[in-house]
Each structure stands twice: as structure tokens, then as C-alpha cells.
Amino acid sequence: MMDFQTDLFKSRFLQSSRKSDQLMLVLHGRGDSLRPFSRFNEELRIPEMNYLLLNAPKKYLDGYSWYGEPPYKKQGVLRIRELLFQLIEQLEMQGWKSENIFLFGFSQGCLVSADFALNSKKKLAGVIGVSGYFHFFPRWRAELSREASKTPWLITHGLKDDVLRIDDTKFGVNKLKNAGLNVDWIELAKEHTLERKEYPIIRKWVREKLK
Numbered sequence: 001m002m003d004f005q006t007d008l009f010k011s012r013f014l015q016s017s018r019k020s021d022q023l024m025l026v027l028h029g030r031g032d033s034l035r036p037f038s039r040f041n042e043e044l045r046i047p048e049m050n051y052l053l054l055n056a057p058k059k060y061l062d063g064y065s066w067y068g069e070p071p072y073k074k075q076g077v078l079r080i081r082e083l084l085f086q087l088i089e090q091l092e093m094q095g096w097k098s099e100n101i102f103l104f105g106f107s108q109g110c111l112v113s114a115d116f117a118l119n120s121k122k123k124l125a126g127v128i129g130v131s132g133y134f135h136f137f138p139r140w141r142a143e144l145s146r147e148a149s150k151t152p153w154l155i156t157h158g159l160k161d162d163v164l165r166i167d168d169t170k171f172g173v174n175k176l177k178n179a180g181l182n183v184d185w186i187e188l189a190k191e192h193t194l195e196r197k198e199y200p201i202i203r204k205w206v207r208e209k210l211k
Contacts, residue, residue, distance in 0.1 A: 020047075027104065028054075048210065065108065098124055110134075118140055128206075153176065159188065162192065
């Protein structure tokens with residue numbers, strides 16, 4: 001599979017070490033950028049995975065943000081959703097299949113990934129949310145497509161997270177499960193961070209989906 005470029009986001013493509021049509025979109029947290037994920041392929045160690053690292057469009061402190069704070073949050077999430085729909089269209093035109101695309105999001109990036117997956121009309125390879133949360137729009141259950149409901153989810157969160165309370169995230173996870181979605185939920189003794197001990201968990205989960 002060839003490299004991929006887009007003018008929708010500032011991005012970086014990390015090619016798989018083994019020829020593959022599997023792709024993971026990587027979305028950072030608020031105030032961050034794609035830079036800390038520039039060696040994500042080496043850290044996750046999944047040879048058959050390509051990665052497309054995305055930068056959020058809004059400048060925020062020393063980094064970037066996917067959307068603004070309330071009352072601007074809702075419109076910001078909708079705007080990013082539309083951009084991601086366009087990105088998936090570009091990917092498909094270049095030969096990537098939606099069912100081979102994973103979304104990985106940390107914190108704010110988790111919310112964006114989850115919102116996209118819930119509103120997609122297509123099955124994705126999977127959604128991985130780390131130390132994140134959710135924004136449920138009215139009638140989201142009724143508008144959940146049959147194909148999107150087949151997408152598997154992995155959500156991890158820290159018991160010591162003082163940025164996003166684990167109880168709030170767990171409440172959102174239960175809403176997903178009650179809607180019939182296949183969600184794996186893992187609680188870890190960590191703060192608001194992506195830790196090295198999570199890589200084997202994510203790697204094992206992704207490998208199961210690749211079988």
C-alpha cells in the first residue's frame with residue numbers, strides 16, 4: 001500500500017514494516033500534537049499496521065485542540081466529524097477499506113474517534129480510546145447504523161485520572177454496551193496518560209481483530 005497525503009489535516013504517515021492494507025488513524029489529546037506519536041509504530045510493534053497521525057486543526061496553548069470548550073464544543077465536534085468523513089472518503093479513493101481502518105484516540109481524541117464511529121454508516125476495524133470520554137448527541141442510538149454497530153471497541157482508563165473521572169467514562173461505556181456495541185473496558189492503576197504497560201494490551205486486542 002502506498003503512502004497517503006491529505007490537505008484536510010496536518011498529518012504524518014508511518015508505513016508498516018510488513019506489506020499490509022491495515023491502517024490506524026491516531027488522534028492526540030488537547031494541547032498536544034502528532035509529534036509524541038512519531039514512533040508509535042515502534043512502540044506498538046504491530047508489523048502489519050500502517051499509521052496516519054493527525055494534528056488537530058485548532059491552536060491551543062503549545063499544541064492543538066480538536067474542538068473548543070462549551071458552548072463551542074458541539075459545533076466543533078460536528079465540524080471534526082465532517083472532516084473525518086471526508087478523510088475516510090479520500091482514503092477509500094486511494095484503496096484503503098473502511099473495515100481495515102482502526103481509530104485510536106487519547107483523551108479529546110477518544111471523544112472524536114467515538115463520535116465518528118457512532119455516526120459512520122460503515123463498519124470500522126476498531127476503535128481504541130485511552131483516558132477519554134464521550135459526547136452523545138440526541139437520538140444517537142436511533143441513528144446508529146447496523147454496520148457501525150458491528151465495530152469493536154477497546155476503552156482503557158486510569159483509576160487515578162484527575163483530569164477525566166473514571167466514573168464518568170464508565171457511565172459512557174455502559175451506554176455504549178446498552179446500545180448493543182461490543183466494548184472491552186479496562187481499568188488501570190494510572191493517571192491521565194498513555195503508559196507503556198498499555199501497549200501489550202492494545203497490541204493483543206488489535207491482533208485478535210486482525211485474525
